[in-house]
Amino acid sequence: MTKVRKRAPDDTTKARKESRTVCETQHETAQIMMPQHENVLGHVFGGVVLAMMDTTAAVSAIRHARMACVTVSVDRVDFREPIYVGELLIMKSSVNFVGRTSMEIGVRVEAENLLTGVRRHTNSCYLTFVAIDSDGKPVSVPALEPETPNEVRRFNAARERRERGLQERMSESLRAAAKPNG
Numbered sequence: 439m440t441k442v443r444k445r446a447p448d449d450t451t452k453a454r455k456e457s458r459t460v461c462e463t464q465h466e467t468a469q470i471m472m473p474q475h476e477n478v479l480g481h482v483f484g485g486v487v488l489a490m491m492d493t494t495a496a497v498s499a500i501r502h503a504r505m506a507c508v509t510v511s512v513d514r515v516d517f518r519e520p521i522y523v524g525e526l527l528i529m530k531s532s533v534n535f536v537g538r539t540s541m542e543i544g545v546r547v548e549a550e551n552l553l554t555g556v557r558r559h560t561n562s563c564y565l566t567f568v569a570i571d572s573d574g575k576p577v578s579v580p581a582l583e584p585e586t587p588n589e590v591r592r593f594n595a596a597r598e599r600r601e602r603g604l605q606e607r608m609s610e611s612l613r614a615a616a617k618p619n620g
C-alpha cells in the first residue's frame with residue numbers, strides 16, 4: 439500500500455521566520471532598453487518601466503514573506519525624465535514596512551548611459567503586496583526589523599502612508615454606502 443505523506447497544515451508557518459531585516463529583502467535587477475521598448479518619440483514606454491517595477495518589487499515581497507504575493511496597490515508614479523533606448527534600466531527594491539498581511543515595497547529606478555557610465559535617478563515608486571495562501575486568502579507575514587537610520591526613516595514614512603491609505607479607503611466605502619442604491 440502506498441503511504442501518503444501528510445503535511446501538517448502549519449508546516450510552512452513553522453518554517454517561516456518571525457522577523458526579517460530590510461537587507462534580507464533587497465533586490466536589484468537591470469535590463470538594457472531595446473527597440474521593442476520604444477515609443478514613437480524614442481523614449482521607453484511607461485508601461486515597460488511599470489511592469490519591471492512590479493516584478494522587481496514582487497521579488498522583495500516574496501523574499502520577505504516566502505509565500506506567494508500579489509500586488510494590491512501601486513502608489514502614484516511620476517515619470518520626471520525620459521529613459522532612452524540603449525540605456526541600462528536599473529531597479530533596486532526592498533521592503534519598507536509590513537502590516538499584518540501587506541508589505542510596502544520601495545523601488546528606486548536609475549538609467550545608466552553605458553557609454554559614459556553616467557547614472558540618473560529617474561523615479562521611485564511604492565507598491566503594496568499581500569501574501570496569500572493557496573486559496574488566495576491573505577496570510578500574515580514576518581515582522582520587519584529596520585536597522586539603519588535610513589531604514590527607520592523609510593519605515594516611519596511608509597507607516598504614515600499606510601495610515602493615510604486606510605483612512606482614504608474607509609472614507610470611500612462610507613461614501614459608497616451612503617449613496618442611494620450604492
Ligand SMILES: CC(C)(COP(=O)(O)OP(=O)(O)OC[C@H]1O[C@@H](n2cnc3c(N)ncnc32)[C@H](O)[C@@H]1OP(=O)(O)O)[C@@H](O)C(=O)NCCC(=O)NCCS
Nearest residue numbers: 508509510511536537538539540566568570574575576603
Ligand atoms: C490582495 C487581496 C487578496 C486582498 O484581499 P482583501 O479581501 O482586500 O483583504 P483584506 O481587506 O484583509 O486586506 C489585506 C491587506 O491588504 C491591505 N490592502 C487592501 N487593499 C489595499 C489597498 N488598496 N492599498 C493598500 N493596501 C491594501 C489591507 O490593509 C490589509 O493589510 P494588513 O493585513 O497588513 O493590515 C485581494 O484584494 C486580491 O486578490 N486582489 C487582486 C490581486 C491581484 O490579482 N493583483 C495582480 C494585479 S491584477
